[in-house]
Every structure is written in structure tokens, then in C-alpha cells.
Amino acid sequence: AKLSKGTKVPQIKNNLVDIDKKGWFYVEYEKEKYGWISSSFSKKIIDSSIEVNKQTKLTNKVPEKDKAHKVDQIKPDKPSKVFTTNKPTLGTKGKEILHVKEFKNLKAKSSKEITTLQLTIKSLRTKLNEVKLDKVGAIEARNFARGKLQIAKTESINKVKHLESITASLRSELAQIKLEKEKSIKTNNTLRDKIKRTIFDNDKSFDALTTTFASLRSELAQIKSDKTTSIEKIKNENTKINNEKLARAKEFENLKEKSSKAIRSLQTTTETLRAELNQIKSNKANLIENVNKANDKANEEKLAFIKEFENLKEKS
Numbered sequence: 001a002k003l004s005k006g007t008k009v010p011q012i013k014n015n016l017v018d019i020d021k022k023g024w025f026y027v028e029y030e031k032e033k034y035g036w037i038s039s040s041f042s043k044k045i046i047d048s049s050i051e052v053n054k055q056t057k058l059t060n061k062v063p064e065k066d067k068a069h070k071v072d073q074i075k076p077d078k079p080s081k082v083f084t085t086n087k088p089t090l091g092t093k094g095k096e097i098l099h100v101k102e103f104k105n106l107k108a109k110s111s112k113e114i115t116t117l118q119l120t121i122k123s124l125r126t127k128l129n130e131v132k133l134d135k136v137g138a139i140e141a142r143n144f145a146r147g148k149l150q151i152a153k154t155e156s157i158n159k160v161k162h163l164e165s166i167t168a169s170l171r172s173e174l175a176q177i178k179l180e181k182e183k184s185i186k187t188n189n190t191l192r193d194k195i196k197r198t199i200f201d202n203d204k205s206f207d208a209l210t211t212t213f214a215s216l217r218s219e220l221a222q223i224k225s226d227k228t229t230s231i232e233k234i235k236n237e238n239t240k241i242n243n244e245k246l247a248r249a250k251e252f253e254n255l256k257e258k259s260s261k262a263i264r265s266l267q268t269t270t271e272t273l274r275a276e277l278n279q280i281k282s283n284k285a286n287l288i289e290n291v292n293k294a295n296d297k298a299n300e301e302k303l304a305f306i307k308e309f310e311n312l313k314e315k316s
Contacts, residue, residue: 117298124291149266
């Protein structure tokens with residue numbers, strides 16, 4: 001194209017040589033063609049007889065928001081004459097609009113990433129709380145089992161003490177019965193001695209002796225009857241005591257067997273709870289390791305994002 005000398009046109013370059021960034025903007029001056037355009041106008045028009053040489057390629061990085069498009073370097077397809085354009089000039093306002101749009105895109109992207117990280121951390125915290133609750137439940141169950149075992153042990157000890165007390169009482173009663181029996185025997189011996197003395201003292205008084213003898217015989221019969229009754233009573237008491245001892249021994253054996261079963265059951269429960277607790281500890285360790293890895297990854301992504309954002313700020 002040809003322009004008359006003195007016509008104002010935008011200055012366009014595709015490299016950074018001799019370009020002061022102040023007043024220059026990187027824009028798409030034609031479809032899929034990018035270059036630096038000055039906010040000022042040049043009055044110098046290249047004569048149509050002078051060919052435009054191919055310029056050096058751009059070395060600067062394209063802004064982040066234009067990464068989806070391949071940036072073409074500004075170079076003519078073939079040597080041509082004067083380069084002109086009718087594109088409007090961009091000012092400071094256009095530059096600010098580009099920066100605002102770029103900042104909004106970066107802000108939206110970072111908000112999504114932060115939201116994703118927050119959801120991940122929240123999920124991991126929920127799982128950690130569940131593991132803690134399961135652990136507390138296992139500890140409470142173990143403590144409950146221990147308390148139950150202690151109660152059963154205490155009850156067994158109390159029953160044994162009670163049986164020992166009853167046995168001691170029965171022994172005391174038996175000793176008392178033996179003492180009474182000895183007293184009865186001593187009384188009989190005393191009466192016999194008395195009869196002998198009476199016979200020797202009353203040889204001449206046969207009638208009196210007969211009467212006395214009859215009286216003594218009656219007393220002796222009564223004593224024998226009392227003795228027989230006492231012996232029967234003692235036998236009955238001994239039988240009753242033996243029966244009670246057998247019943248208590250049987251009850252004690254049953255209680256001992258029940259206690260053994262309860263202890264074995266509690267031991268099995270304790271082993272099961274211990275195995276579950278070890279599994280929970282293992283799962284907790286794995287979960288903590290996964291949480292740490294997720295946190296490290298989140299921190300790395302955050303640092304990468306901050307570094308990328310700082311680079312973009314510097315380029316802007």
C-alpha cells in the first residue's frame with residue numbers, strides 16, 4: 001500500500017529492540033497476528049520503493065490468557081512496500097482491561113483449587129474423627145470388660161469368704177455340741193459314783209437303798225433318754241451340716257465353673273478388642289500418612305501457584 005508523506009499511522013513492531021514498554025501494548029493487530037503497538041502516531045512514512053526486511057522473532061513470553069492461541073511472529077510473507085493498518089490505537093485503559101481480565105481468570109482458578117483442597121482436608125478430618133471415635137469406643141469396651149471381670153472376681157471372693165464364715169460357724173457349733181456331750185458323760189460318771197457310795201452307806205437300809213436305786217435308775221433312764229435324744233439331735237445336725245456343706249460345695253463348684261467360663265469369655269473378648277485396636281492403629285497411621293502426603297501436595301501446588309502468579313505479576 002502507498003500513503004502520502006506525513007500521514008499518521010500506528011507504530012508496529014514484533015520485537016523488543018528499541019521499544020520502551022511505557023506507551024507500548026502487546027495486542028492482536030490482525031487475526032491471529034500479535035505485535036507491539038505504540039499509543040503515539042508516527043509522522044514518518046516509509047517510501048513505497050523501500051522494501052521491509054524480515055524482522056527478528058519475538059523472544060518475550062505471551063501473556064497467560066493467550067496461551068490457548070499460538071502466537072504468530074510479525075513477519076511479512078514476502079518483501080513488500082510500505083506497511084499500513086487501519087486498526088484503532090489502544091491506550092492505558094486497554095492495558096488495564098487486559099490485566100483485570102487476566103487477574104480474574106487467575107483468581108477464579110485459584111479459588112477452585114483452594115475450594116478443592118478445603119474439601120479434601122475436610123474429608124480427611126472427618127475420617128480422622130471417625131477413627132478417633134472408633135478408638136474411644138474400643139477403649140470404653142475394653143474398660144467395660146475389665147470392670148465386669150473385676151466385679152465377677154469380687155463377687156467370687158465375697159462368696160468364698162461367706163462360705164468360710166459359715167464353715168467356721170458350723171465348726172463352732174460342733175465344738176459346743178462336743179463340749180455338752182463331755183459334760184453329760186461327766187454327769188453320768190458322777191451319778192455312778194453317787195450310787196456306789198449310796199450302796200456302801202446303806203447296806204442295812206435295803207428298802208431305802210431299793211428306793212434310792214429305783215430313783216437313781218429312773219434318773220439314769222432319763223439321762224439315757226436325754227442322751228439318746230441329744231445324740232439323735234447331734235446326728236441330725238451333723239447330717240444337716242453335711243448336706244449344707246455338700247450343697248455349698250456344689251454351689252461353689254458351679255460358681256467356680258461359671259467364673260472360669262466368664263474369664264475365658266472375657267479373655268477372648270479382650271484379645272479380639274486388642275486385635276481391633278491394633279488394626280485401628282494401623283489404619284490411623286496409614287490415614288495420617290495419606291493426610292500428610294495430601295497436605296504436602298497441596299502445599300506444593302499452592303507454592304507453584306503463588307510462584308506462577310508472581311511471575312505473571314512481574315510480566316504484567
